[in-house]
Amino acid sequence: MTLPVPSGLRTASDLFRDGLIAEMPNLRAFAISLCGNVHQADDLVQDTLLKAWSNADNFEAGTNLRAWLFTILRNTYYSIYRRRGREVQDSDGVYAKRIATAAPQESAVEMQEFRIALTKLSEEHREALLLVGASGFSYEEAAEVCGVAVGTVKSRVNRARAKLAELLGIDGPGDLGSGPMSDAVVKRFDSGSLI
Amino acid sequence: MPVDDAQEQKEGARTRAAAADQPDADSERLGLVINDTIGKRLQAHYRALADEPLPDRFMVLLAQLRAKELKP
Numbered sequence: 001m002t003l004p005v006p007s008g009l010r011t012a013s014d015l016f017r018d019g020l021i022a023e024m025p026n027l028r029a030f031a032i033s034l035c036g037n038v039h040q041a042d043d044l045v046q047d048t049l050l051k052a053w054s055n056a057d058n059f060e061a062g063t064n065l066r067a068w069l070f071t072i073l074r075n076t077y078y079s080i081y082r083r084r085g086r087e088v089q090d091s092d093g094v095y096a097k098r099i100a101t102a103a104p105q106e107s108a109v110e111m112q113e114f115r116i117a118l119t120k121l122s123e124e125h126r127e128a129l130l131l132v133g134a135s136g137f138s139y140e141e142a143a144e145v146c147g148v149a150v151g152t153v154k155s156r157v158n159r160a161r162a163k164l165a166e167l168l169g170i171d172g173p174g175d176l177g178s179g180p181m182s183d184a185v186v187k188r189f190d191s192g193s194l195i
Numbered sequence: 196m197p198v199d200d201a202q203e204q205k206e207g208a209r210t211r212a213a214a215a216d217q218p219d220a221d222s223e224r225l226g227l228v229i230n231d232t233i234g235k236r237l238q239a240h241y242r243a244l245a246d247e248p249l250p251d252r253f254m255v256l257l258a259q260l261r262a263k264e265l266k267p
Contacts, residue, residue: 013264017257024253029244042250049253053260111243114236133234134241161233170232 016056019065020049026066026135027073033130034077036119044081048073070135070145074127082123117167121160128156129164 010018027048031041051072052059059068118126124146131142132153139157143150164170 013261017261020257021254024249025245025247028247028249029241032244033241042252046252046256049256050260053257107239110236111240114240118237118240129237130241133237164233168233168236 012061013056015061016059020052020069023066023069024049027069030070030130030135031073031077033118033134034074034123034127035081040081044073044077047076047080051076064141066135067137067141067145070131070137074145113168114164117164120167121163125156125160125163128153129160132157 024045028041028045031044031048032038035041035044048069052069055072059065121129127146128142131137131145132139137145139150139153143153146153
């Protein structure tokens with residue numbers, strides 16, 4: 001069914017595969033953050049890749065591959081993985097250890113605190129925050145991935161931030177830097193590209 | 196992809212609840228302030244995970260799927 005192509009030419013299948021490979025690190029970071037367990041997250045990414053490949057015909061070339069993949073991953077998580085229960089929640093501490101070693105020494109404690117706080121959010125708040133604040137989605141795209149209204153995503157992101165601030169004891173201007181960096185962050189927030 | 200009906204209904208109810216609970220201007224402002232610290236930590240957390248080497252099994256899977264596809 002696949003005709004031989006001259007070397008140097010990429011088939012649609014090659015391009016699709018390239019797209020999957022390019023999104024793997026982002027998918028995996030999201031999966032680990034969502035389930036809080038590295039082994040489960042890797043199974044989840046593997047299932048997502050398999051489903052994506054099997055359903056490649058349903059993907060319209062040129063549309064948002066990232067959103068399509070995240071939708072598959074998220075649906076797989078909620079329909080299968082979450083039902084397996086939470087007893088496997090990082091039982092071997094792999095997640096905690098990796099996070100701790102991935103960060104520069106001085107911020108390792110902060111990273112660990114943040115990771116723990118993140119696991120205390122509800123799943124829907126956590127995923128909204130991750131999609132918009134880290135995975136690179138606009139509010140509109142995140143709404144599509146989650147199958148809810150844009151206003152719902154905004155509300156969830158706000159609540160997630162408020163809860164994290166409470167858990168981490170960030171409660172006001174005392175914890176703030178000011179100057180060009182903060183201004184830039186606020187501007188980016190206004191344009192919707194950051195939480 | 197199967198959609199869990201109960202989940203969808205729950206989402207609908209939450210959507211309506213959320214719409215009735217928009218933050219006022221002051222808390223929105225505080226939100227911007229908090230965002231700086233939270234946003235940076237969130238992105239550092241995520242980047243650390245995304246920068247990790249990927250398990251070999253992902254590429255092995257893609258190679259297997261591709262081999263199957265090329266088989267006559």
